[in-house]
Amino acid sequence: xxxxxxxxxxxxxxxxxxxxxxxxxxxxxxxxxxxxxxxxxxxxxxxxxxxxxxxxxxxxxxxxxxxxxxxxxxxxxxxxxxxxxxxxxxxxxxxxxxxxxxxxxxxxxxxxxxxxxxxxxxxxxxxxxxxxxxxxxxxxxx
Numbered sequence: 001x002x003x004x005x006x007x008x009x010x011x012x013x014x015x016x017x018x019x020x021x022x023x024x025x026x027x028x029x030x031x032x033x034x035x036x037x038x039x040x041x042x043x044x045x046x047x048x049x050x051x052x053x054x055x056x057x058x059x060x061x062x063x064x065x066x067x068x069x070x071x072x073x074x075x076x077x078x079x080x081x082x083x084x085x086x087x088x089x090x091x092x093x094x095x096x097x098x099x100x101x102x103x104x105x106x107x108x109x110x111x112x113x114x115x116x117x118x119x120x121x122x123x124x125x126x127x128x129x130x131x132x133x134x135x136x137x138x139x140x141x142x
Contacts, residue, residue, distance in 0.1 A: 016045060037084070047082040047093070054122045055080035058097055061120035065112045073112075075102045077140065094131045101136050109136035 008023040013031070016039070021028045031046070033039025059078040066073040081096040099116070101109045113136045117123045126132060 017043075020049070047084050050093070051080040051082040051095075054082070054095060054097070054120075057122045058099075058116055058120045061123075062099055062112055062116035065115035065119065069108075069112065069115075071104070071108060071112065073101055073104065076100060079140075092130065093126075095126070095133070097132065097134045099134070099136045100138075100140050102138055104136070104138070106136070112136070 009020050009027060010023070011020050011031070012018050016031055016033045018031050019029065020031055029049075030043035032041060032043030034045055034047075035041035039045075055078045058080070059076065062078065063073060063076065066076075077100040079098040079100065081098075083094045083096075085092045085094055097113075099109065099113045101112070104112075113134050117132070117134055123132065
């Protein structure tokens with residue numbers, strides 16, 4: 001294996017109440033726990049950042065799968081919901097991915113999302129660790 005790219009981000013402050021900044025300066029965010037967890041909600045949080053990364057990565061994998069299958073996917077998008085779940089043994093994550101594939105046959109959409117899930121590095125990283133639900137829809141979710 002060959003390392004292609006390494007992202008470097010430094011978290012400072014008080015963890016979820018602090019800052020995160022990439023070494024190249026392209027990412028520079030204030031972190032704050034969501035109001036639902038008793039925080040101020042006045043910044044982004046790790047779940048939002050994970051959702052952004054997973055959605056973008058899955059969308060790239062989906063578009064690559066479509067290209068290889070000779071299927072056009074104009075207007076495609078991926079919506080990621082990352083839930084923070086408190087259990088008896090601590091906190092866990094769950095992910096819901098919705099692939100928006102306008103005008104695509106349901107069987108083709110299901111095949112493409114399954115292929116994307118097998119190839120997406122985020123999907124592979126969380127396999128057997130967190131629950132990931134995937135669905136394909138013809139229109140943007142509300």
